Amino acid sequence: MLTTGLAAVSTAILAMNRQLQVREVLQTIVRSARELLDAEYAALGVPDDRGGFAQFVVDGVSDEQWKAIGPLPRQHGILAAMLEEATPQRLADVRRDPRFGGWPQAHPELTDFLGMPVVEGEEVLGALFLSNKRRPGPDDERGSEPERARRPGPDDRSSFTEEDEALLGLLAEHAAIALSNARLHERGRELTIAAERTRIAHELHDAVAQKLFSLRLTSQAAAALVHRDPERARAELQEVAVLAADAADELRAAVVELRPAALEDDGLVAALRAHVQVLHRAHAATVTFTAHGVRVLPSPQEEAVLRVAQEALHNALRHADADRVEVALDRTSAGRARLAVTDNGRGFDPGEVRRAGRHLGLVSMTDRAAGVGGTLTVSSAPGEGTSVELEVPGG
Template sequence: MLKRLNSIRYAYIRSHLYGLFLTTVTLMAIVLSIYVLFQPNWLSVTSIFVFIILYVVVAFLFSFYIGFKSSGDMKERLDYLSVLIAQLARGNYSSRVYDNADDEIARIGSELNELGEKMQGQVKSLQRLADEKAEYAKTAGKAATIEERQRLARDLHDAVSQQLFALTMMSQACLRLLDRSPDKAREQMEDIAEAALKAQTEMRALLLHLRPIDLSGEPLREGIENLVEELKQKCHIDFHLDLQEVEGMSESTAEHLFRIIQESLSNTMRHADATEVNVEFAKRNKEFFVHIADNGKGFDMGTYQQKKASYGLKTMRERTEEIGGTFAIRSKQGEGTHIDIRIPL
């Protein structure tokens, strides 16, 4: 009930009643002043109070009626505005209100109509941007797939395919030497076995890239441990892990680091001829530090960009920079390769 009395209609009625009260007090003061100062015969105390009472009763009825009627139009126009605002809040930006009057309420209605048109245009723009983003994502996904296929095809051709061709030639030569020179044939068979082992290692490294690209919700430490367990079953490398779990790392950063470490281990398998690999990461001050080292043959830092591993190293550097980190690599022929990655937390 109290809430209803605060409506615009009752506010109109109260304003008329306030006017009635002020008018009554003013009339009473004027009439009593005339009575006290001039004391006319036609004016008595009884007539004064009868006049005031009749005036109050009649004026009260008229004030209530006029306030109720005059507020009806205002209430209806405000209800239209309220409905329009509710429709805009629900996302129905095509709703409009029409008011032909030339006052403040009509101006508010016109501004709300303009707001609805702008919001409707923004929704269309957002939908168009979403569609364009989806198309860009599809295009980028296709381009990334094509690029990865080309890289795998190039690596297969440059490494595995050539090694298989060499195995074929060596096998044919071994067959010809088998009867004439068994000792040379034996040496040839040892070379064939070594080449086959290299081809197998190369293929395993390439298959490592076909592994799922995300951690599937598991922590980075657990993902690296699972990856290393898979590699232990496929290659003769001793892995030494020193992994500390770091709280508060975003899922995107963890996935990038997982892919960087995966790429590094793949390069080690394919190019390093290493027997030991160390992987460690931990939180140091306000950064996440990753260190990957092997005891392989290493390479010349001055010419590593022309080597086959340069594509993988470039990918690792780009991934590190995408998450705001720094990538550093140290290598020397015969002394292995060391990679340091720092990611701010």
């Protein structure tokens, strides 16, 4: 069984390491542990510093059952022992343990119990536990499907073995690594978002502050000319209207960029479509989006595609004087995801832009592409519009 179990652990470890979001890692750990040791229920709690759990993930319980159980458990009883003592807990019947404090009415009935702390260094990251190990049937080591499918009574279950404990311990060690990596990834994303917001704040201050200063001077000039030179005053007021409209556009664009994209909840296609719809409503230009054949991409690729699209759209709408911008997401014949942002604006000479020291976000877009193993191509010429194409692996 141990050899078979090690192969299953290897499969579970690979599954955990494919995930980059903490919640996904927790769910993979719990699901893998339950399948590995053939238990009816599995759960993993990540403690907070207030005696409760910041996250609590279960497997083997339906959504309806989970809602009926009620609030998350507190750190007490055997769960507290795992967190405080960082020691495994293997019990024939959890209900007979002196630390058992009961459970809510809708909670499933648990008997035999195997708990394992998830530890990194001296820090206990979580408490992983299984309950109600299924009893092997007479047909083979794991039992026939009807035997395994039925819900046995308390006296009909075998307890978890030392081999089970060893396998769960091995899984918990790798779970700690996967969970730590996911936390580092999310922290890195938070820092990236913070840096992006700081950049936008600086841009907003520079652009809008300058326009508001010009707006103030122009309005003062108009006021001074109202009686002495009405025609010039009228021209100055028209300039006030233009400056006010420009400032409003700057603010709208900043709000759009500051709004967090729903990549985690909705995925890349939905996030891009929502972003394009907002820009279409906020600007005079027609902004369209199409998507064909793109599967779910790894999180870094999805974020890179979204950010490049945002930068390219920013350039098209604020600098190119375009009245039509098309955003397309599709799949190449080589199986890569391809983003294309094309506008019919004034265009530019890429060589001249580089010589003048202006970047139009080209450096950041190129860096984002390179960071996920992708390539960025920018095609433009004066009077002929601009096309930005990004290809990333994993489409």
